Amino acid sequence: MPPSSAPCPPDSLLQHRAYVAFWCARTASSFGFQMLAVAVGWQIYAITGRAFDLGLIGLVQFLPSVLLLLPAGHMADQFxxxxxxxxxQIVEWVAIVLLATLTLLHAVNEVGILLLIFTIAVAKAFESPSMQSMVPALVPPSLLxxxxxxxxxxxQAASIVGPALGGLLYVAGxxxxxxxxxxxxxxAATLVSRLRYEQTPPKREPATLKTLFAGVHFIRERKDVLGVISLDLFAVLLGGATALLPIFAKDVLHTGPWGLGLLRAAPAVGALLMSVWLxxxxMERNVGKIMFAAVAGFGVATLIFALSKVIWLSLLALFALGAFDMVSMVIRGSLVQxxxxxxxxxxxxxxxxxxxxTSNQLGxxxxxxxxxxxxxxxxxxxxxxxxxxxxxxxxxxxPTLRRRQRLHVAPSTQEGEAQAQTV
Structure with missing residues (x-):
């Protein structure tokens, strides 16, 4: 089963066995991917000694995640x-098994590693929209x-523990x-294969530009959905201070690699603790105001971090930044679904x-x-x-997003708000 460091679902969610199986599967694959990422970076750099090749790892993962997501979303609604x-997950498992086999046989090279990572990225691109869309069918709306x-x-637990565990295991190769x-x-694949999941029978449509971009059209027509997604886009785009952590650690806070490690971990720890609390x-009332307050808190935490000259205040600011970001992420994800x-x-x-x-990369x-x-x-x-x-x-x-009280709003209520806006 997944490592025990991942927090368990509360009792209300434990009653939904399908969700627990889904959660365990996702936790297992997340830990596996974080460990994989550490090993791939170390191995490629050990083979070539070129920093440029580390950038290629990001490139072969980024391109499929952007170019294939719209077709993947269409498939998720058709099948x-x-x-x-x-x-x-089976494709990803096969690629990882090949990577392990070639490595253990000392028959691996840079091109082979990049091709297998590209294969994993393609599989993840098609898997991601379907996985996100499954959650609302596994729990009642009130528990989403x-x-x-x-x-x-x-x-967050996977992002903290996974790389550390991967690094320790890398000592053995x-x-x-x-x-x-x-x-x-x-x-993960075994749990998903046994998952009892009920989906509304999809209405099959041919893949056209209209059906592929139907999600874009839907978001444009739903002001609350457009607002919450675009708010996150610009907040992440502008508030990407974490990309500059090596500079802050060395030139501003005058600390060493140990300090950089703490700075990198602080947002994840804040996000993890906030997610456990949430x-x-x-969140029963004023979710719109809470979301705006969380994004504003993200901005204030970024300012405090920017102006801090001592490491304890910088760590505190990054901890708060991660916590505020998790509040925004939960509200955005729940509202959109x-x-x-x-x-x-x-x-x-x-x-x-x-x-x-896009916002993470461009940020x-x-x-x-x-x-x-x-x-x-x-x-x-x-x-x-x-x-x-x-x-x-x-x-x-x-304004309707700002005044929104609950995450789950009945369709008739949404239509009434939309009509009120046009009057």
């Missing part, structure tokens, strides 16, 4: 989502925010890391994933470019101020 997820928080806690990762993926406490009909969830999840992937690029002009501190300060400005502008542009 059995459980089978798509299962097929994706808690389920999203529990998912977040597992992801990269083949050992790949073998353990393959076992975790096999556990998994056991419901609950406001989207099941027949559209795959395509909407795909568009949402494109926004998230790091933007922070680096601005830091080259204004310095790391100036870049982070500008990002924090920009995030606060976006919050104020979005509160004015999306």
């Amino acid at each position: 059995d989502r459980r089978r798509i997820v299962l097929f994706g 925010p808690r389920a999203m928080a529990v998912n977040g806690s597992a992801m 990269p083949g050992v890391v790949y073998a353990v990762s393959a076992v975790l993926y096999l556990i 998994a056991r406490h419901s 609950l406001d989207t009909p099941d027949a559209m969830r795959g395509r909407v999840s795909a568009v949402n994933a494109i926004f998230i992937n 790091e690029f933007e922070s680096g470019m601005v830091a080259a002009w204004l310095g790391a501190v100036g870049s982070a300060v500008l990002g924090g101020i920009g995030t606060l400005a976006v919050v104020g502008l979005w509160m004015w542009m999306f």
Whole structure:
């Protein structure tokens, strides 16, 4: 089973056995992927000694995640989502087994590793929208925010413990890391294969530009969904201070690698603890204001980190940044899923994933470019101020989102609010 460091779902979610199986499967594959990522980076750098090749690892993962997500979202709404997820995990498992076998036989090279990582990235691109769309069918709408928080806690635990565990196992060789990762993926695939999942029979449509971009059209028509997704896009795009952590550690805080490690871990620890709290406490009122407050808190934490000259205050700011980001993520993920009909969830999840992937990548690029002009501190300060400005502008542009009380709103209520806006 997945490592015990992943927090368990609360009692209310434990009653839904299908969700528990899904959660265990996702936790296992997440730990496996985090361990895999550490081993691949170390192995390629050991083979070539070129930093450029480390960038190629990111490139072969990024391209499929952007180029294939719209077709993957269309497939998620046309076919059995459980089978798509299962097929994706089996492909990933086979690629990892090949990677482990070639490594143990000393028959692996850089090109072979990159091709197998590309294969895994393609499979993940098709798996992701289906996996995201499955959650609302596994728990009642009232429990979806808690389920999203529990998912977040597992992801954060994997991002903290997985690399450390992978690094320890790497002492015995990269083949050992790949073998353990393959076992975790096999556990995940087995759990998904036995998962009892009910999906509304999809209405088969041919793949056209209209059906592929139906998710984009849907988001444009739903103001609350558009507001929450675009708010996250611009907040992450502007507030990417974490990309500059090596500069802050060395030149601002005057610490060494140990300090950089603490700085990198702080947001994940904040996010993990917040996700555990959210998994056991419901957000029943004022979710719109809570979300805007969380994004504003993200901006303030970015400003404090930018101006801090001592490591304890920087760690505290990054801890708060991660916690605020988790609140925003849970509200965004729950609202998008609950406001989207099941027949559209795959395509909407795909568009949402494109926004998230793009904002993360471009956010790091933007922070680096601005830091080259204004310095790391100036870049982070500008990002924090920009995030606060976006919050104020979005509160004015999306008043129904600002006034939204609950995550789950009945369709008739949404239609009434939409009509009220047009009067």
